[in-house]
Amino acid sequence: MNDIVDIRAQLVKWGKRLVEKGLVVAAGGNISARVGDTMFISPSGYSISEAAEEDYVPVEISTGKILDDFPLKPSSEVLMHLRCYRVRPDIRAIVHVHPPLLVGIISAGEMLYPFTPDAVALLGKPAVLDYILPTTDELARAVEEKVKSADVIFLRNHGVVTVGANLREACYKAEVAEDTAKSFLAAKITGTLRLFNEDELEAIKGLSSEQYRLEIMRKMQEA
Numbered sequence: 001m002n003d004i005v006d007i008r009a010q011l012v013k014w015g016k017r018l019v020e021k022g023l024v025v026a027a028g029g030n031i032s033a034r035v036g037d038t039m040f041i042s043p044s045g046y047s048i049s050e051a052a053e054e055d056y057v058p059v060e061i062s063t064g065k066i067l068d069d070f071p072l073k074p075s076s077e078v079l080m081h082l083r084c085y086r087v088r089p090d091i092r093a094i095v096h097v098h099p100p101l102l103v104g105i106i107s108a109g110e111m112l113y114p115f116t117p118d119a120v121a122l123l124g125k126p127a128v129l130d131y132i133l134p135t136t137d138e139l140a141r142a143v144e145e146k147v148k149s150a151d152v153i154f155l156r157n158h159g160v161v162t163v164g165a166n167l168r169e170a171c172y173k174a175e176v177a178e179d180t181a182k183s184f185l186a187a188k189i190t191g192t193l194r195l196f197n198e199d200e201l202e203a204i205k206g207l208s209s210e211q212y213r214l215e216i217m218r219k220m221q222e223a
């Protein structure tokens, strides 16, 4: 029971933060976290900065059933969240937001590759999907395929999905993705962006300092 109280409090905290950071506006975006076979997902129609602890909708992951005759509807992207949890037992949190610069860049047909050590360590190799109608099972299936091998999935003309071992990790990935988009634009305006080669990417992944930081982030208990 304490886990559930705690996870609802975390969802409220990180939901507010994502809006404060400008990663999503109005009633867009959705977040969820898993406790056992239950996911708690933001309610449909609410801004994630306004949803209260008791508004997060409990859904059984194995069946997709909404628990406890809950009065609110889950986010319309509920299928996408369910499919991700089913295919990746290691993830415990999912963030879907619409970061404006990132969305602009990928919707213009560009790919946003991590090009700083921090971004490489956190984002890995992001996947990208061409536009698919939101809230459909077609989108949920496409994201399911990509999340098997990527923690960050760019959705052209739409947004981004990030996953993690906890909400902190999933939210940090969304924040770093949008920061990378800002630096990408600065580089494009200033000159030619240099991307890392394979050797440089491997060397970053092998850094013990980066691995240590990832471990700490995944273990960190929420206040």
Ligand SMILES: [Zn+2]
Pocket: 028, 029, 096, 097, 098, 134, 158, 159
């Ligand atoms: Zn969306």
